Amino acid sequence: MDFRKTYRKLILLAFILINTTTLFAQATRVTGVVTDGATKNGEPMPFVTVGFANTTVAGPTDNDGRYSLSSSKPYTQIKASFIGYKDIIVNIVPGKSQVVNIRLIPSQSELTEVEIKAGKKPRYRNKGNPAVELIQQVIKHRDLNRPERYNFVEYKEYDKMQFSLANVSTKIGEKKFFRKYKFVLDNRDSTTVPGKSLLPVYLNEKVSEYYYRKDPEKERTKVIGKRTVDYGGALDQEGMGDFFKYMYNKVDIYDNSVNIMTNNFLSPIANGAPFLYKYFISDTVTTETNDKLVELSFTPRNTQDLLFEGKIYVTLDSNYAVQKAQLGINKNINLNFVKSMTVNLDFEKNPDGRYHLSRSNTLADFGLNKKKTGGLFGIRTITYKNYVINKSRLDTTYAVRADEEELSDEISSRNEQFWQQNRLDTLTTAESKVYANIDSLGRMKSFKRTVDIATLLLAGYKTFNGFEIGPSNTFYSFNPVEGLKLRLGGRTTPELSKRYYFETYLAYGFKDEKWKGFLSATYSLSNRTIYKFPQNYIRASFQRDTRIPGALLQFVQQDNFLLSFKRGVNDKYLYNDFYKFEYMHEYESHFSYQMILKKWTQTPAGSLYFINNTGKINDLTTAEATLLLRYAPNEKFFQGKIYRRPIPGPNPIFTLDYTKGFKNIVGGTYDYHNLHGRIDKRTYLSQFGYLDGFVEGGKIFGKVPYPLLTIFRANQSYNYDLYSYNLMNFLEFVSDQYVSVNLDQHFVGFFFNKIPLLKALKLREVASFKAIYGRLSDRNNPSIHPDLYQFPVSGDGKPITYSLGNTPYLEGSVGVENIFKFIRVDAVKRFNYLDNPNVAAFGIRVRAKFDF
Known part of the structure; x- marks a missing residue:
């Protein structure tokens, strides 16, 4: 026997086996670009x-058609698929890094040939379609697969939100x-998203424990750690995080x-x-667990x-459960600033064979122009682990602790060891440097100077x-009574x-x-800022300033320069002194209640006056106590410092x-009661957009002069006001009992998207309707009781203030929003009471609104 030959064969066999093992132990990495074979x-x-053929290891290409796949398993094929195109399967070399570019061919070309031969056009139908069945x-089975189907659910959640400058x-x-x-600009990540060089500039992490009980229904999210980049006091990190x-x-x-990107x-x-x-x-797929x-x-x-x-x-x-989902958006939809967006959802099996969400990954590419490569890129990844079902806990587990908010400083200052132990995902190398770099x-x-200016x-x-x-x-404004008005103000912050x-x-x-x-x-009666939910504070204030009767303005910011421009006659003002004490809980x-004590x-001022049968009256003083109940x-x-x-x-x-x-009491001159109620509601109407609306009503009990009646909210500016009557004059209508309805419909481009000429402009349709039905009782009518203040009149003696008759006041508008992505223009029509002086039956109003 020739031992030398045998020895050489054994050496050769060992060499082959070693190299084969090495080959299959190496990672198989495939990258490339997918292009459209139908375009020139x-x-x-x-x-x-x-993805790798016959597996769930797959993902979508990015905005530039690039993809990247990696696995330690010896896969030999990849598959590319897209609706309306033929599936492509390509052989690859396992254990190697390789570039495979793919050209997809539309399936319509095949259908076109069939159409010519058969003379029939293929038509999509729901009936008899196994996919629809x-x-x-x-x-x-949707409700059967929700976590709320269990009596008890708990899990640990890791939430990571990251924003980067792209390319x-x-x-x-x-x-x-x-x-x-x-040192900041060189911290880049080119592996997370194929074809993108990401420069992280914002990172927010949160770890929490979630507990749910079905009966009686109760849920609690207990935050155990949170961390965010800190740009300093000039920027509100918490408010930014909530908005993102x-x-x-x-x-x-x-x-x-x-609801995503502020749209439904x-x-x-x-x-x-x-x-x-x-x-x-x-396709049909067999998972690694043979499902x-x-x-x-x-x-x-x-x-x-x-x-x-x-x-x-x-x-x-x-169960017919969703085990995985890949959601994208079509590039043609009416969505501002978003070049592309994908949502990837992964589910894991519970012991009872049902599935729960284990990971959610949302990626969005932002830019002013969809064709440009720069802009912002945001990624939110939520990981769910330690999922436990039907395990009962003590009642205290589901109750929010009173001192939970007081622990927020400790929760926000967890050390690095805590994050290494509790972070359910990994940070990229670039992400791990963000905190130190931004600090x-x-x-x-x-x-700091740049941030202050911005x-x-x-x-x-x-x-x-x-x-x-x-x-x-508010530094500069003007009006007919005060002329040029200069103002300077400020406020303290939680840093103080x-x-x-x-x-x-x-x-x-x-x-x-x-x-x-x-x-x-x-x-604040609790150890947190007054703006934190739930609020619990007391406030004392004094204000001396001018006010237009019936104008809906913010209490402190009414001196807005843009609101100085008004239409029609605008010379009737009030000087107001407010002494207020408030308690909010x-x-x-x-549910909340607020108690207010006020001397007013x-x-x-201007051409306005108070007069009754005794002559002119210098001022009107009232003492009021208010109880306000609210349930939302x-x-x-959006919670800022x-x-x-409210969202x-x-x-x-x-x-x-x-x-x-x-x-x-403290100079009050009238006894009365005022009861007012309101219901606000947003209704989502699927592809017809959404409807914002409210109904309200009020009644005054007692005999009072017209400044204490309900003076309906009017608007004589050129800004479209959602809550006021945009073609009603200030002080035009008063009432002591009324009901009203306000509807504002946003169609989000439902009609314009189907008109080729308008589709490319990304315009969106809006319509509104407002109505008031009210009356003035005899006891508050100055023509019957001359001791009451007489309604104001114009300079030529014509009345300008009226009570509503049997006919409700009606106003409506149609308009276009999303002009230049943030301007809304409404054509407003007033339908009745057109004989009143200085009335505009029609007007154009403009409103600025940032929206996606």
């Missing part, structure tokens, strides 16, 4: 699904002005609609989805509608240590104190030569207030 120049195709089963030139750091910021997360709302595919998208498994979507069974899935592709019937396109993977067991950036004087221009405030001066749009809050301004009118001013002091249930002195279930807010703005939602808001006027 091969245009790149976004949102094409590319499958989606109807998914819809039927910033690598040479910018070498320029003289930016050289000092080079409102844009990137949590996506629940089992909801009828998904109909879910592909909503009740009415089969009437608006087309569905195709595009059988159906790959169900869907696309909007009208590509301009606010609908998703993409794929969902449905289990073939009796260093915030300490640089040149950057804050003054955009927000209207200049920040000092614990104090802000502003708002800048969380519990004490002061606000003030001082103003001077050069025509009436009078000083005006405002001062308020607020004390909110509850976790979103009104003195006529599930209301959410020194502001809080419109589908739940109604109920408000009821009662005011008692006291005679002979």
Whole structure:
């Protein structure tokens, strides 16, 4: 036996085995570009699904058609698929990094040949379509697959929100002005999104524990750690974070609609989805755990509608659960500033065979122009782990602790060890440097100056240590009574104190030569800023300033320069002295009550006067106590350091207030009761957009002069006011009992998107309707009781103030919004009471609104 030959064969065999093992142990990495074979120049195709064949390892191409796949398993094929195109399967070399460019061929070319031969045009139908039959089963079982179906649910959640500058030139750091910021500009990530060089500038992380109990229903989210970049006191990190997360709302595919980018998208498994979507069974997939899935592709019937396109993977067991979803948007939809957006949802199996959401990843590319490569790129990733079902806890587990808010400082200052142990995902190398980089950036004087200037221009405030001066749009204004009016004011910030809050301004009118001013002091009864939900504070204030009767203006910011421009006659003003004491208390249930004590002195100014049968009256003083009740279930807010703005939602808001006027107390001259109620509601109407509306009513009990009656909200500016009557004159109508309705319909481009000439302009339709039905009782009619103040008249003695008769006041408008992406223009029509003096039956009004 030749041992030498045998030895050589063994060596050769070992070498082959070692190299084969090495080959299959190496990662298989495939990158490339997918192009459109139907175009002459091969245009790149976004949102094409590319993955390893017969697996769920897949993802969409980016806006430039690029994709990237990686796996440690020895896959030998990749597959590319897109609705309306033939699926392409390409052989690859396992264990290697390789570039594979793919050219997709439209399936329509094949259908066209069939059409010529058969003389029939293929037509999509719901009836008899197995894809539609499958989606109807998914819809039927939708509620069965929601977490709320369990008696108890708990899990741990890690929420990461990141914003980056996209494709910033690598040479910018070498320029003289930016050289000092080079440490920030060189921190880039080119692996997370294929074809994108991301420069992270914002990062927010939060870890929380979620507990849900079905009966009695109760849920609690316990935040155990949060962390965000800090640009310094000039920028409100918390408010920024809330706004970003409102844009990137949590996506629940089992909801009828998904609110994202401030718009409502109909879910592909909503009740009415089969009437608006087309569905195709595009593949069957076997998972790594041998579960059988159906790959169900869907696309909007009208590509301009606010609908998703993409794929969902449905289990073939009796649950018909969504195991995976890839949601994208068509480039033709009417969405501002968003060049592309994808939402990827992954689900994991529970012990009972059902599925729960394990990861949600939302990516959006922003830019002023969809064709440019720069802009902003935002990614929100939410990871869910430690999922436990049907495990009962003590009642205290589901109750919010009273001291939870007081722990916020500790929660916000967790050390690095905490994040390493509790972060359910990983940070990229670039993300891990963001906190230190932005902290260093915030300490640089040149950057601080830039932020201060930007804050003054955009927000209207200049920040000092614990104090802000502003708002800048009130520094200068004018009106017929005061002439040129200069004003300077400011407010303290939580950097000075969380519990004490002061606000003030001082103003001077050069025509009436009078000083005006405002001062308020607020004390938080809980150890948090007064703007934090739930509020609990007391406030004392004094204000002396002018006011137009019936004008709906903000209490402190009414001296807005743009509101100085008014139409028609505008010379009837009041000087007002307000002494107020307030107590506000909110509850976790979103029920609140507010108690207000007020002394109010009104003195006529301009051509306005108070007169009765005894002659002219210098002023009117009232003493009032008000109780205001409000219930806004599930209301959410943009929460900033020194502001809080409600986010419109589908739940109604109920408000009821009662005011008692006291005679002979602190100078009060009238006894009366005033009861007022209002219901606000936003209604989402699927592809017809949404409707904002409210109904309100009020009644005054007692005999009072006209300044204490309900003076209906009028608007003589050229700004379109959502809550006022835009063609009603100031002081035109008064009442002591009324009901009214206000409707504002936003169609979000539903009609314009179907008109080729208008579609490209991305315009959106709006319509409104407003009506008041009211009356003035005899006891408050000055023509019957001459001891009451007589209604004002014009300079030639004609009346200008009226009570509503048997006919309600009616006003409506149609308009166009999204002009230059933020302007709304309405053509407003007043339908009746056209014989009143100085009335405009028609007008054009403009409103600025930033929206996606």
